[in-house]
Amino acid sequence: MTLWTLVLATIGGCYAFKLAGYLVPERILGRPAIxxxxxxxxxxxxxxxxxxxxxxxxxHLDWNGPRLAGFAVGALATWRRAPFLVVVVAAAATAALLRLVSR
Structure with a gap:
């Protein structure tokens, strides 16, 4: 199997999966649990x-300190309901500063 065959098969599978979502009857999606x-x-x-x-x-798992600290700051900002841009900037700034300090 060539790479392009695999790519085309993946495209077809994704399209079929998306199409299947549109074909689900409304009576099934109308249930509150579903x-x-x-x-x-x-x-x-x-x-x-x-x-x-x-x-x-x-x-591999990489327990990188600055990356995890940025993730934690972003999670905390999200939990505190900060705007998306604030979350991204806070997480990136935390990771960048810790990488700068650790050099």
């Missing part, structure tokens, strides 16, 4: 991606 899961699933997936980016480097 609707709650559908609404919270993207948030859970995004949170998982953020955590993986915070503690992983390639295929």
């Amino acid at each position: 609707r709650r899961v559908v609404e919270l699933l993207p948030v859970a997936l995004l949170a998982a991606l953020v955590v993986v980016e915070a503690v992983a480097s390639g295929r």
